[in-house]
Amino acid sequence: MAGAADAATTLVGRVLAGRSGALANRLDLAGIRTKPQDFAFLIGVLAVAVLAATLLLGAGWLSVIAAAASPVVAMLFLNIRIARRRDAFATQLDGTLQLLASSLRAGYSTMQALGSVAQQSEEPSASELARIVNEARIGRPVVAALEEAADRMASEDFHWTAQAIAINREVGGSLAETLDGVAHTIRERGQIRRQVKTLSSEGRLSAVILMALPFGVAGFLMIINPAYLAPLFASGLGIAMLAGGAVLMVVGGIWLYKTVEIKF
Known part of the structure; x- marks a missing residue:
C-alpha cells in the first residue's frame, strides 16, 4: 500500500514538473510543510473520495461537479491559511518591534536581536524572523531578506521597518529609537484600521x-x-x-x- 502511494506521488510529481514552483510557494506562504506533489496527491485522493461518496448517495451528475470542486476547495483552504497567517504577522508586528528595540538597547547587534526575537516570538513571526537570520548568515544582505519577508507577508508596515533599518545602517543613529517610532506609527494605523473595519x-x-x-x-x-x-x-x-x-x-x-x- 505504501509502495503504491509512493508511486502515485512520484507520478503526480512528474505531472507537476515545471509547475510545482507556484504551488510550493503557496504552501510556504500558508505555513504547510508539505511537498507540492504530496499535496496534489492528497487533493486527488479527496476528489476520488468525494466522487465515490456522492455516487453512493445517488447524487448523479452532481457527483462529478462535487469531485471537480475539490481542487477549488483545496486552493480556497490555502488562501484562507495564507490570509490568517498574514493577519497574525501584522497583529504581532507591534510586539515584535518592541522586543527588537529592547534587545538592541540591551547591547545586541541587529542580527543578534533578530535571532533573539525569533526565539521569543510566536508563529508566524518566529519562522519569518528565523528565515531572515538564516539568509543573512549565508551572505544575503539583511535588508534584502527583510524586504522579501515583507513581500511574503504582504505587510506594508514591515516594509517600513525594513526601510528604517536600511536608512539607519547608512546614516547611523539609534536603531532602537527608530524602531520605537515605527512601532508607534503602526499602532496608530492599527487603531484606525480597526475602527474602519468596525464601521x-x-x-x-x-x-x-x-x-x-x-x-x-x-x-x-x-x-x-x-x-x-x-x-x-x-x-x-x-x-x-x-x-x-x-x-x-x-x-x-x-x-x-x-x-x-x-x-x-
Whole structure:
C-alpha cells in the first residue's frame, strides 16, 4: 500500500514538473510543510473520495461537479491559511518591534536581536524572523531578506521597518529609537484600521447574507418540496438557468466584495 502511494506521488510529481514552483510557494506562504506533489496527491485522493461518496448517495451528475470542486476547495483552504497567517504577522508586528528595540538597547547587534526575537516570538513571526537570520548568515544582505519577508507577508508596515533599518545602517543613529517610532506609527494605523473595519462590518454582513440567501432558499425548498426544483436539474433550459444564475452570483459576489473592501 505504501509502495503504491509512493508511486502515485512520484507520478503526480512528474505531472507537476515545471509547475510545482507556484504551488510550493503557496504552501510556504500558508505555513504547510508539505511537498507540492504530496499535496496534489492528497487533493486527488479527496476528489476520488468525494466522487465515490456522492455516487453512493445517488447524487448523479452532481457527483462529478462535487469531485471537480475539490481542487477549488483545496486552493480556497490555502488562501484562507495564507490570509490568517498574514493577519497574525501584522497583529504581532507591534510586539515584535518592541522586543527588537529592547534587545538592541540591551547591547545586541541587529542580527543578534533578530535571532533573539525569533526565539521569543510566536508563529508566524518566529519562522519569518528565523528565515531572515538564516539568509543573512549565508551572505544575503539583511535588508534584502527583510524586504522579501515583507513581500511574503504582504505587510506594508514591515516594509517600513525594513526601510528604517536600511536608512539607519547608512546614516547611523539609534536603531532602537527608530524602531520605537515605527512601532508607534503602526499602532496608530492599527487603531484606525480597526475602527474602519468596525464601521464597515454591517456592509460585510449584508454581503454574506445576500450571497447565502439563494442557497438557503434552494436548500429549504429541496427539503420541503423537492419536485418544485426538479425541472431545473432535469431539462436543458433549467441547467442553462442554473449556469446563468451561477455566473450572476459570481459577478454579484465580486461587486459586493469591491463595495465593502476598504484599501488602507
